[in-house]
Amino acid sequence: MSREERFRPMSIPPSPPEAGSNVRTSARLCVRGLTKSYSGVHALRDVDLDLAPGEVRALLGKNGAGKSTLVKMLSGAVSPDSGRIYLDGAQVELPNPAAARDRGIATVHQELSLVPGLSVAENLLLGRWHPDGVRSPLIKPAEMRAYAAEHLGRLGVSIDPSTPVGALSIARQQTVEIARALSYGTKVLILDEPTSSLPADEVPPLLQLVRRVAADGLTVIYVSHRMDEIPVVADSVTVLRDGRHIDTRPIGTADTAQVIDLMTGGALRDDRRAGSSASGRVVMSVSGMSSGDRVRDVSFDLCEGEVLGIAGLLGSGRSELLRCLYGLEPRTGGSVTLDGRPFAPRGPRQALRAGVGLVPEDRKREGLVMGMSVSANLVMSCLSAVRSRGLLSGRRERELAVAGRDRLAIKMPSLHDAVGGLSGGNQQKVVFGRLLNARPRVLLLDEPTRGVDVAAKDQIYRLIRDLAATGVGFVVVSSELEELFLLCDRLLVLGGGRVLAQDTVENTSLSSVMAMAMEGGR
CATH class of the missing domain: 3.40.50.300 (P-loop containing nucleotide triphosphate hydrolases)
Known part of the structure; x- marks a missing residue:
């Protein structure tokens, strides 16, 4: 068995298109009527898309427009309530990310999934060393490095496969992630905000890499908020708003003002x-x-x-x-x-x-101590106010905690309950209450x-x-x-x-x- 065959994932035969499905057989990816709702709120409504081989499609929209939901469906992370997905004219089911990857749809998320302590080669082959998940003794490190170098070379980049990923720049790590995605025999590559964490001088090489893989026939869905990148990297633009497909147009007919009007609803x-x-x-x-x-x-x-x-x-x-x-x-x-x-x-x-007080973006990690009580969290930033003769006063703590609870209408069974058991909104109120007790x-x-x-x-x-x-x-x-x-x-x-x-x-x-x-x- 050749090295290429040994590392190639199992293929799943696609289902033929149904009669009357109105699917373009020349398209690489077709989406028909994709719909998803959460608790009665539509995240995506009856979305249709067609993407050709070698096309780079920019996917744009405000927060909450439905971009993430669509990407999750195509990645196999979320199942649609209704609708169908076709790949090369055949309907496919994507019950999980592994199925999507095996079908030929790979996603590189904004937060990279590399292991910093492992080498480039080990990251590129992560999870594929042996069918049962145990590294095969038949695979030699030299063979792994050669495999990694081959796939990195296809992207036109030179990275030593033995280098620990953590020693690479963010742009280089992004390249390794893309190489890993393409090593599965990918037909559709989804890039979710790939340049959001890159310094300005590292963005053009990544955009050139995207154009290079598209020139080889790969279909790319490019999610970004940066309008200056779109004319450089994309062939066409799709705009979503409120979960609906608003418009798709060639990049030459989509200037910034028009796209923003589509994203915001015009007037x-x-x-x-x-x-x-x-x-x-x-x-x-x-x-x-x-x-x-x-x-x-x-x-x-x-x-x-x-x-x-x-x-x-x-x-x-x-x-x-x-x-x-x-x-x-x-x-x-x-x-x-x-x-x-x-x-x-x-x-x-x-x-x-x-x-000066800060309500942090991540309240669970930086704003609260989740295992401590609501009362303890509320007085955490003003311990001097609840101290008596060098000791914490339970009476003063209760007074401040009750005042904060009533002022902010924090709903909880008891002040003694762990703050981690509250809803997100009530947790956020506790963060505010903690800071207000410090009189900012x-x-x-x-x-x-x-x-x-x-x-x-x-x-x-x-x-x-x-x-x-x-x-x-x-x-x-x-x-x-x-x-x-x-x-x-x-x-x-x-x-x-x-x-x-x-x-x-x-x-x-x-x-x-x-x-x-x-x-x-x-």
């Missing part, structure tokens, strides 16, 4: 925040702040009672800006003042003591409503407005532009770690901010 009426609590007194002033190459020369002023929104794509430096202000990322340049005094915390403890002057919010239901989201909005009315200043990062327009007095657009623009919400529009973020992300 978009923004929901504005009613009134503003911002005073003219500056509570925080940031001047020329930098943190490596993720935050570059950022300047802005934040007034008491003001809600400042930070807009930008993934990788624009949004979260890094907040983490730098909170002392979690090193500051390599610039200065910050809080109430006119220098502010340079070396960590969260100093930031909290000075009056400024709150930094990173995706404050991610993963919470509509009712909890509305409560968080009202909480932010109420706190702003008392003079607390807010800096809010959100991937949902509509949320920023709903909450904020002013917007700052980031791209490549730099400030692209800043203006009041009244003087801008959702479409213009989206266009600036997508075009200026580099």
Whole structure:
């Protein structure tokens, strides 16, 4: 048996197309009527697509448009409620990712699935060393390296197969992931935000690699928010909105303004925040702040009672800006003042003591201690307020915890229950309550409503407005532009770690901010 045969996955014979299925037999991939809903809410509705061999199709849409659901269906991670998928004219069933891969559909996700401590060759062959999952003693390391070098060579790249993957740049790791996907005999390659974590100088080689594999006949679905990449890499564009297929057109007829109109629904009426609590007194002033190459020369002023929104794509430096202000990322340049005094915390403890709190993007890992009680989490940031003669006072803890529970309407069986047992919305309220007990002057919010239901989201909005009315200043990062327009007095657009623009919400529009973020992300 040859090396190629030994590593090749088992093939599953496809089913022939049904009579009257209206499937283009010349297409590499056809999707007909794909539909998926969760708890009665449609994530995807009756979507049809046709992709040809050698075509690179850009898949665009706002958050919640249905892109991820479609990708999960094609990857075998999610089963459709209805609809069919055809590959080379034959209907295929994709009950799981392994079945999709064996059919010839491979996905490279935004978060890479490589093992840093293993070599390039070992990662490329991960899970295929032996049918029962045990590494075969018949496979020699030299043979593995040769196999890896062969598939990397097909991509026109030179990477030593014996190199640990963790020693490679992110762009090189991305290349290894693509080589692994193609080594299965892939016909359709799905790339989900492949450049979101890459520095600008490493993006063009990846786009060239995509064009190279398409030239060999591979069909590519390219998911991205970066409009500057689309004309370079794609042949055509498909836009989804609210789970529906809005339009597919050749790249030559899809300029940025038209695509954004398709994504947003054209004439978009923004929901504005009613009134503003911002005073003219500056509570925080940031001047020329930098943190490596993720935050570059950022300047802005934040007034008491003001809600400042930070807009930008993934990788624009949004979260890094907040983490730098909170002392979690090193500051390599610039200065910050809080109430006119220098502010340079070396960590969260100093930031909290000075009056600056952070609601992190990942509340479970960075905002809460999931195994501790709700009460303990609520007082975690203000232990001095519950201390008596050097010991923690149970009575004071209960008083503060009850006050926080009532103020934020946190629903729970008991304050003594583990916070990990609460719903996502109530967990997020506990994070807010913990920080409010520290009496902050400024709150930094990173995706404050991610993963919470509509009712909890509305409560968080009202909480932010109420706190702003008392003079607390807010800096809010959100991937949902509509949320920023709903909450904020002013917007700052980031791209490549730099400030692209800043203006009041009244003087801008959702479409213009989206266009600036997508075009200026580099």
